[in-house]
Amino acid sequence: MRSLCWLSRHARVDAFPPVSEALTEPNGLLAAGGDLSPERLLAAYRRGIFPWYQEGQPILWWSPDPRAVLTPGALKVSRSLRRSLKNRRFELRIDTDFDSVVAACAEPRDYGGGTWITAEMAEAYGLLHRLGWAHSFETWQDGQLVGGLYGVGIGRVFFGESMFKRETDASKVALVHAVEHLRSRDVELIDCQVASAHTRSLGVADIPRAKFLSLVHELCAESAPPQTWRTA
Numbered sequence: 001m002r003s004l005c006w007l008s009r010h011a012r013v014d015a016f017p018p019v020s021e022a023l024t025e026p027n028g029l030l031a032a033g034g035d036l037s038p039e040r041l042l043a044a045y046r047r048g049i050f051p052w053y054q055e056g057q058p059i060l061w062w063s064p065d066p067r068a069v070l071t072p073g074a075l076k077v078s079r080s081l082r083r084s085l086k087n088r089r090f091e092l093r094i095d096t097d098f099d100s101v102v103a104a105c106a107e108p109r110d111y112g113g114g115t116w117i118t119a120e121m122a123e124a125y126g127l128l129h130r131l132g133w134a135h136s137f138e139t140w141q142d143g144q145l146v147g148g149l150y151g152v153g154i155g156r157v158f159f160g161e162s163m164f165k166r167e168t169d170a171s172k173v174a175l176v177h178a179v180e181h182l183r184s185r186d187v188e189l190i191d192c193q194v195a196s197a198h199t200r201s202l203g204v205a206d207i208p209r210a211k212f213l214s215l216v217h218e219l220c221a222e223s224a225p226p227q228t229w230r231t232a
Contacts, residue, residue, distance in 0.1 A: 028064030036124035065209035068195035132226025
């Protein structure tokens with residue numbers, strides 16, 4: 001029986017066990033502990049690992065199998081979404097209010113349950129943003145932030161973290177905008193971690209973890225120094 005690996009806060013930032021040692025139940029749980037320093041987070045993403053935990057839990061590190069991904073060319077834009085893109089007069093921005101996007105993603109959802117975006121997580125990704133690694137794609141309407149998503153960009157991979165909406169289709173419009181921008185930056189893979197019915201309707205598909213890791217190894221190998229993506 002596989003056992004969970006515990007990381008010391010003082011362990012090397014890349015001291016993760018091989019993802020092949022991740023548990024099958026719960027799917028992908030690999031390690032606990034460590035910290036959310038920028039160096040450890042970046043080392044994790046480059047290994048196909050991400051943090052996900054709730055308040056009161058230790059930091060938990062995951063690498064599920066299969067992995068949900070979106071390739072830019074696979075994005076599905078429904079007829080109703082096309083109408084929203086054309087008629088709802090959303091303003092699209094990048095990196096103009098990252099912290100507010102994260103805060104909105106952390107708000108309770110209509111279907112209940114707590115948030116996994118703890119204050120510690122929000123602070124960690126805010127620091128990654130200020131260092132140029134984390135980015136937000138935002139939908140604005142009448143001067144108000146009404147939808148968006150955020151994630152981490154390394155090389156030609158964008159590791160999506162969370163999205164939110166306050167108006168119909170606002171998060172989907174942000175995703176369409178994100179895909180267009182990422183395509184212009186030669187990004188070939190968008191990590192969506194675990195698929196849902198909502199993300200599948202947008203073109204997200206599962207691939208074996210081994211294939212995902214191979215792609216990440218290739219596409220993150222020559223990551224350029226971080227730079228601003230701000231558009232407004």
